[in-house]
Amino acid sequence: MSEAPIDVAVIGAGPAGMAAALRLCDEGVAVTVLDEQLQMGGQILRQPPRAIRVRDWLPGRIYDDPKDVLRRAQQVGLDVRTGSTVWGIFVPDRRTPVFDVRFVRDGMGHSLRARRVIVASGCIEQAVAFPGWQLPGVMPAGGLQALLKSQQVIAGERIVLAGSHPLLLVVAQQLLTAGARLEAVLFAQPWPQALALARDPLALMYGVGALRHAASAMLELRRHRVSVRFGAAVVEAYGEQRLEGIRWAPVRHAVPQHAESRELPCDVFGFCFGFLPASELARQAGARAIALPHGGHAIHHDGAGRTDVAGLYVAGEPTGVKGANAAIVEGQLAAMSVLEDAGRSPRLALERRRAARRLRRHQRFSRQLAMLSTMPDRFFDALLTDDTLVCRCEDVDCGPLRRALAANPLVRDANALKLLARPGMGLCQGRYCEITVARLLRQTGIDPGAGFRPRPPVRPVPVHALCDAPSAEAIRWDDLHSVNDPEHR
Amino acid sequence: MSPRVTDGVERDEPFVVTVNGREVAAHAGESVAAVLIAAGLTALRRDARGRSRGAFCNMGTCHECIVRIEYAASSASPRPAWVRACMTPVQPGMRVHLGDIR
Numbered sequence: 001m002s003e004a005p006i007d008v009a010v011i012g013a014g015p016a017g018m019a020a021a022l023r024l025c026d027e028g029v030a031v032t033v034l035d036e037q038l039q040m041g042g043q044i045l046r047q048p049p050r051a052i053r054v055r056d057w058l059p060g061r062i063y064d065d066p067k068d069v070l071r072r073a074q075q076v077g078l079d080v081r082t083g084s085t086v087w088g089i090f091v092p093d094r095r096t097p098v099f100d101v102r103f104v105r106d107g108m109g110h111s112l113r114a115r116r117v118i119v120a121s122g123c124i125e126q127a128v129a130f131p132g133w134q135l136p137g138v139m140p141a142g143g144l145q146a147l148l149k150s151q152q153v154i155a156g157e158r159i160v161l162a163g164s165h166p167l168l169l170v171v172a173q174q175l176l177t178a179g180a181r182l183e184a185v186l187f188a189q190p191w192p193q194a195l196a197l198a199r200d201p202l203a204l205m206y207g208v209g210a211l212r213h214a215a216s217a218m219l220e221l222r223r224h225r226v227s228v229r230f231g232a233a234v235v236e237a238y239g240e241q242r243l244e245g246i247r248w249a250p251v252r253h254a255v256p257q258h259a260e261s262r263e264l265p266c267d268v269f270g271f272c273f274g275f276l277p278a279s280e281l282a283r284q285a286g287a288r289a290i291a292l293p294h295g296g297h298a299i300h301h302d303g304a305g306r307t308d309v310a311g312l313y314v315a316g317e318p319t320g321v322k323g324a325n326a327a328i329v330e331g332q333l334a335a336m337s338v339l340e341d342a343g344r345s346p347r348l349a350l351e352r353r354r355a356a357r358r359l360r361r362h363q364r365f366s367r368q369l370a371m372l373s374t375m376p377d378r379f380f381d382a383l384l385t386d387d388t389l390v391c392r393c394e395d396v397d398c399g400p401l402r403r404a405l406a407a408n409p410l411v412r413d414a415n416a417l418k419l420l421a422r423p424g425m426g427l428c429q430g431r432y433c434e435i436t437v438a439r440l441l442r443q444t445g446i447d448p449g450a451g452f453r454p455r456p457p458v459r460p461v462p463v464h465a466l467c468d469a470p471s472a473e474a475i476r477w478d479d480l481h482s483v484n485d486p487e488h489r
Numbered sequence: 490m491s492p493r494v495t496d497g498v499e500r501d502e503p504f505v506v507t508v509n510g511r512e513v514a515a516h517a518g519e520s521v522a523a524v525l526i527a528a529g530l531t532a533l534r535r536d537a538r539g540r541s542r543g544a545f546c547n548m549g550t551c552h553e554c555i556v557r558i559e560y561a562a563s564s565a566s567p568r569p570a571w572v573r574a575c576m577t578p579v580q581p582g583m584r585v586h587l588g589d590i591r
Contacts (some may be wrong), residue, residue, distance in 0.1 A: 037576075038576070049517075051500065053499040055499075136543025139545055140545070148494070156531075178494045178496075
């Protein structure tokens, strides 16, 4: 016997998921939130565990709204099951639209049945392959930041940050405040590119909190005499068994000038060139996605979170990365859509219009921010030598992939290259190599299109967890392959 | 400089875990990855070509920080397991094994 399904399952307890769940709770909807992390709040907050008590945790106005949502979630006592890794969303019986959400918790398989599902699975950092990036000590800046925010640990003694995204300034300031030794912050774009923001003064106004934060970070960096360079990029990380330093080079016309590269010793290097939607789960569940021009896939929706699959909604970064404040609004909008579709609350027109207006403002700023921080393909292409690692999990270098593409003209998409040369076959399931694989395909004149096809399990799970789910009937093996795969329907 | 931020941060008294037989200090609430990094152990495993790899994303996505864990006999989850170090809270008496996951 199966348990009666709950009304709504929300996947992800970040700003979008918490905001959606709170709005649903207001109306007395039975909602359960699943999140993989040990604390709710999402990556923006990375709440420390209770046993690590931090005075003046995450100061700065950019955290005000997400913190407020977290506070309310704690007050209301949302049903949040942390430590729960969702690996697939299924519809066991297409005549009764109840979703079977499968997840692993404490090494055991579980099932949650829900009439509707909101996927608010956040984003991941955009991986950038450059020679030596597999060395211990090289991390996405967000990884470095997560360690600091949630664990209050500084990953090394001499830190260099580089990339093109303003998050670098935020991380730099937090590291300095924590007492870290920061050697340099390198921005790949020239300084005047920052003035592009001024092209849309209204957008500036909507992002005034973030801009003020960035300005105070710049002042702090200057006060600590940290070297901040524009038009400078990492071209290599070196070291024997761990990072010993990076080589950086000036960037001209968006291309790093390798011939002029210089060494900069460090034991930790954090990079950030932007973020990609974590949309695999929604895509596995059958939601249609749009390939983004610079990599990644955003879930298509009706502007209020409804995907192409009835009963399946998305909110926050899976619809395209716009930041935590936009994610909060999208969570509220998705919740309103759920309420409307369930006939629970018919008078939402005004609230919806207001939310839509707020969202447009956030979008306007995040569009400017993206323009400011996105580097063109030729920048990343210039970093890819034949012996640069592309797929970290399966140990596949760039050279063999280029040769496989040259030798096999029939390879016309990412999946074919994956089958041929193994990029994307490892434990991260292509999350950190797809963007580079897509770039290699584009170089060969192939449209990478939908990228690697997301299949369940969308996270590695113990074999027994595929089968044991005490409260639901077994998933047919057939379902694992095809039920939500539009190409095999 | 201690890798653990102490100014404005309160932790419980440390306990001991072992990493490849060596004793390492840990605090309640810390992830296994944080304990390893704070102990200066950044190379967590070797890849197919014998190169060292360390923690990368720190949010459970990349699976670079997979280590073998044995729990203390008193623990509620006694089975040894491969875990993501960044997603696994440290426990007293834990034995962590770094090396080759293949």
